Amino acid sequence: xxxxxxxxxxSIFSTMTGLAIKHNAINLAQxxxxxxxxxxxxxxxxxxxxxxYNQYARPIGAPDLHREIESLIFxxxxxxxxxxxxxxxxxxxxxxIYIAVQAIINPGDxxxxxxxxxxxxxxxxxxFGGIVKPIxxxxxxxxxxxxxxxxxxxxxxxxxxLNNPHxxxxxxxxREDFEALSGLVDExxxxxxxxxxxxxxxxxxxxxxxxxxxxxxxEKAVAVSSFGKSLHVTGWRMGYCVAPVEVTVAMRKxxxxxxxCGNHAVQKGIADYLRLYFDSAKLRKEFMIKRxxxxxxxxxxxxxxxxxxxxxxxxxxxxGISDLPSKEFAEWMVSKNSVALIxxxxxxxxxxxxxxxxxxxxxxxxxxxxxxxxLCKV
Ligand SMILES: Cc1ncc(COP(=O)(O)O)c(C=O)c1O
Numbered sequence: 156x157x158x159x160x161x162x163x164x165x166s167i168f169s170t171m172t173g174l175a176i177k178h179n180a181i182n183l184a185q186x187x188x189x190x191x192x193x194x195x196x197x198x199x200x201x202x203x204x205x206x207x208y209n210q211y212a213r214p215i216g217a218p219d220l221h222r223e224i225e226s227l228i229f230x231x232x233x234x235x236x237x238x239x240x241x242x243x244x245x246x247x248x249x250x251x252i253y254i255a256v257q258a259i260i261n262p263g264d265x266x267x268x269x270x271x272x273x274x275x276x277x278x279x280x281x282x283f284g285g286i287v288k289p290i291x292x293x294x295x296x297x298x299x300x301x302x303x304x305x306x307x308x309x310x311x312x313x314x315x316x317l318n319n320p321h322x323x324x325x326x327x328x329x330r331e332d333f334e335a336l337s338g339l340v341d342e343x344x345x346x347x348x349x350x351x352x353x354x355x356x357x358x359x360x361x362x363x364x365x366x367x368x369x370x371x372x373x374e375k376a377v378a379v380s381s382f383g384k385s386l387h388v389t390g391w392r393m394g395y396c397v398a399p400v401e402v403t404v405a406m407r408k409x410x411x412x413x414x415x416c417g418n419h420a421v422q423k424g425i426a427d428y429l430r431l432y433f434d435s436a437k438l439r440k441e442f443m444i445k446r447x448x449x450x451x452x453x454x455x456x457x458x459x460x461x462x463x464x465x466x467x468x469x470x471x472x473x474x475g476i477s478d479l480p481s482k483e484f485a486e487w488m489v490s491k492n493s494v495a496l497i498x499x500x501x502x503x504x505x506x507x508x509x510x511x512x513x514x515x516x517x518x519x520x521x522x523x524x525x526x527x528x529x530l531c532k533v
Contacts, residue, residue, distance in 0.1 A: 160278050167274065167501040171485065175495035181526040184485075184495035186322070186468065188387040188517040195432055196386060200424030212419035214411050216244030216395065219426035224395055227429060231354075232367035240400050243407055244417045248352045248381035248394035251406075253279045254413075255377045255396065256314070258405035259346050260285040264313035269299060271323055271502030273350065276316050288312070289504050294470065294511060295461050297324040301335035308339055314346050315339075320353040320363070320465025323502055323513040327357055327465040333369055340375055346402065347372060352381035352394070353466040355435040356442050363465070367397070374399055382425055385438065387517075391421050442467050445516045445523060452527040467517040470499070474510040476533055481508050488512070492533055494526050 171184035182189075208217075215221075221238040228234050236242055245251040252275055260266060262284025268276050270289045277287045288307050292299065304315075315336070319328040340347060349366035357363040366376045377398040383389035398406060449469055450460050459472040477484050481498035489495040499511040516523060 171495045174489045180489045180493040180495045182495045183514045184497045186515050187389045190519045196428045199427045203420040203423035208420040208423040212416040214416045217422040220422045223426045223429040232365045234367045244395045246392040246417050248379045251379045251396040254406045254409045260313050265311040266314045268316045297326040316348045318350040325463035325466050347376045349378045352384045357465040449516050456531045469514050470511050494529050
């Protein structure tokens with residue numbers, strides 16, 4: 156069989172971005188910033204190229220970057236990792252996720268995911284012969300029903316994929332979720348893939364609750380992060396993964412025969428930037444201002460914004476505007492109202508389709524204001 160993913164079509168993110176270009180609409184669909192990257196970061200990557208970091212990097216990641224990530228994880232979550240054994244740099248979090256799934260599951264293994272789910276999980280599971288076991292989360296708060304998770308958990312469950320803060324719902328995990336998770340996986344031959352690409356974009360008073368902070372879960376946890384999200388450089392493809400030694404060994408083998416290594420100059424530049432300038436509190440604050448701008452501007456409109464506790468997305472209920480299914484509604488919005496949003500339905504594997512669209516607010520204030528003025532007129 157040539158196309159092992161034949162049941163999947165084009166990604167909804169590329170589709171909506173294509174429609175935004177076609178209709179000359181404002182693109183609040185795809186999750187990438189339209190504001191400039193910190194020029195100091197550009198300068199450091201440029202300097203790394205001038206200084207000769209242009210050949211293969213160490214496959215597990217450049218030593219400088221390893222050191223900075225180790226101190227980032229220690230500083231934020233109090234965890235001392237052994238980078239040489241547990242940390243690997245990948246070209247984007249997506250690659251790390253794909254390789255982790257490939258390393259962990261065997262054909263017939265079951266993988267629990269929470270829907271709405273980021274689009275790369277299910278295809279990665281299916282291409283390696285795994286069986287997706289979706290748990291449906293529902294609006295408005297998308298909390299996890301742990302009894303349902305427990306009823307789906309079986310002897311074949313090999314992996315649970317969580318995403319915290321969550322794309323697209325902007326919900327975050329609380330302490331009870333972690334307790335329930337550890338009750339479930341304790342003594343079981345099951346790993347956890349924690350997709351934490353929005354770890355620095357959490358708006359709760361408590362701050363981000365990372366799997367790194369849970370000592371008893373670490374031995375089962377594959378934690379994935381993305382500099383694309385944390386440094387506004389999604390096109391540079393730079394992510395990393397901390398995993399138990401046996402998983403790291405398996406993942407690194409796959410990496411060495413496929414990707415081999417991440418972009419060397421970018422790794423060096425990011426390492427220097429983390430050491431000199433990275434300020435996660437500032438990042439969080441800047442996004443909080445954008446989130447509040449969106450929510451405040453939409454208060455008097457027909458849209459209803461759902462709670463946003465993390466990530467740079469916000470879910471918007473359009474039931475006061477239309478009865479259309481979310482995909483058709485998003486197509487109507489981009490073609491007739493010149494704002495591209497992401498419909499909710501592609502994040503579910505079945506026909507569940509709440510009247511929700513996702514708005515990405517990782518945009519300049521001016522872009523947001525222009526787009527929301529259009530939304531308010533609908
Ligand atoms: C939840 C989630 N995981 C993973 C990724 C992929 O990150 P990267 O661009 O580093 O591959 C994204 C990107 O949008 C995401 O939203």
